[in-house]
Amino acid sequence: MAKPLDYIFPNPPAGLDPRALDLERIPESVAVIMDGNGRWAKKRALNRLKGHKAGIEAVRETIRCASDLGVKYLTIYSFSTENWKRPEDEVVGLMDLFAKTMLAEVDGLHEEGVRVRTIGDLSMLPQETRDAFGEAWEKTRDNDGMTLVVAVNYGGRQEILRACEACMRRAALVAEAGGEVEAPTEEMFEEGLYTFGMPDPDVVIRTSGEMRVSNFLLWQIAYSEFVVTDVLWPDFNRYTFLECLLDYQGRDRRFGGVA
Numbered sequence: 001m002a003k004p005l006d007y008i009f010p011n012p013p014a015g016l017d018p019r020a021l022d023l024e025r026i027p028e029s030v031a032v033i034m035d036g037n038g039r040w041a042k043k044r045a046l047n048r049l050k051g052h053k054a055g056i057e058a059v060r061e062t063i064r065c066a067s068d069l070g071v072k073y074l075t076i077y078s079f080s081t082e083n084w085k086r087p088e089d090e091v092v093g094l095m096d097l098f099a100k101t102m103l104a105e106v107d108g109l110h111e112e113g114v115r116v117r118t119i120g121d122l123s124m125l126p127q128e129t130r131d132a133f134g135e136a137w138e139k140t141r142d143n144d145g146m147t148l149v150v151a152v153n154y155g156g157r158q159e160i161l162r163a164c165e166a167c168m169r170r171a172a173l174v175a176e177a178g179g180e181v182e183a184p185t186e187e188m189f190e191e192g193l194y195t196f197g198m199p200d201p202d203v204v205i206r207t208s209g210e211m212r213v214s215n216f217l218l219w220q221i222a223y224s225e226f227v228v229t230d231v232l233w234p235d236f237n238r239y240t241f242l243e244c245l246l247d248y249q250g251r252d253r254r255f256g257g258v259a
Contacts, residue, residue, distance in 0.1 A: 002026065002070035013239060021242060025249050027202035029073040030066060031224070033216055034059070036208030036232030049093040054234035056101055065238040067112055067146040069245075073198055074148050075119075077216050081155030084124075095125060098152065099132040106136045113145030119194035120154030149198070156218030159194055163219075166192030195220055203248045205241075207233045223255050 002008075002023045009018035034055060041051030059076060066074045078098065084091060102116075109116060116136040125133075133150070167184045174181050190196055200220040204213075209230040213221065227244045229236075 003068045008065060008068045009238060009242060012242075016239060016242065018242060020246055022249055023070070026070050026245070027248060028071070029075070029199045029201045030071050031075040031077070031201035031204045031217060031221070032062065033077045033204065033206040033210075033214060034233045034236075035206060035210050035214075037234060039208060040232040040234045048090050049097070051234060052090075052094060052097060056097075058233055058236040059101075060105070061237050062241055063109070063114065063146075063148055064112070065241050067114060071146055073201075074146060075151060075201065075217070076149070077151045077154070077214070079120075079152045079154070080215055081121075081153055081158055082215065084153075095129045099126075099129045102132040102136050106139055109136070109148065110140050110143065113143045114140060115143040115145065115147045116140045116150065117147060118150045118152055119159075120152045121158070122153060124153055147198070149195075151216070154194070154216075156213075156215045160219055162194075163189050163192030190219075193219060200224065202253075203227055203244070205229070205244045207231055207236055223253070225251050225253065 005018040005021060005023070012018050037051035037055045038048045039051075040054060041048050044050075062076075063074060079094060083094075106116065116133075116139075118133050118137070122130050122133060133152070167189060170188070171181045171184075195217070200222070201217065201224045203225045204217070204221055204227070206212075206226070206228045209228060211228060217224075225248050227247045229240060229244060231240050
């Protein structure tokens, strides 16, 4: 159940009324492409890792706000399969930051009833980082509050290929047993996705004004609404989140139907 709006948004800026938010229409699933850490750092003559560290507070506030509003699933795009192309010192720093942040935050998330899970291929991550995510999952897996989904070493194309391979393996086993191989259905295909059992995002939020999906949840966002804000991720806060949700609630979702 959502907490009172004046508790969640105690000091709204002028012109932004939290009471305009309809608590009966809070999206079940929100996905966020967190962009702009590097530009935020560059504007301040800092290295890129300083920007990533600054973005942690935005992650923390978004998690708390989404949980307080009654969002059931919050998926954050932390590290893509393409991000390995970044400078080595940045990648190493990010992996260390993931591990330290997860270990530092997991107790608080657990107290809030948040369940932490990951999507993506964790096998390529350093052991310390894998262990931190594993510890978070084990500690919070039985919680019944919001599910925080951390997409790390995640790529939408790679996930689709993974699901195709799962369908092929299933068909091969059926054929080997002498059974009749059926044409795959969407339901069968989705069993091979990292997100199996989770709802598709109702809304995808992207920061820093960029207009692209960046290989994120390509199957799952077929009918998601998109909200783009020019705010750089380290400057994203609960009031930016409120503005995004108000934008979302102003949409008429028809899922391919007529108005």
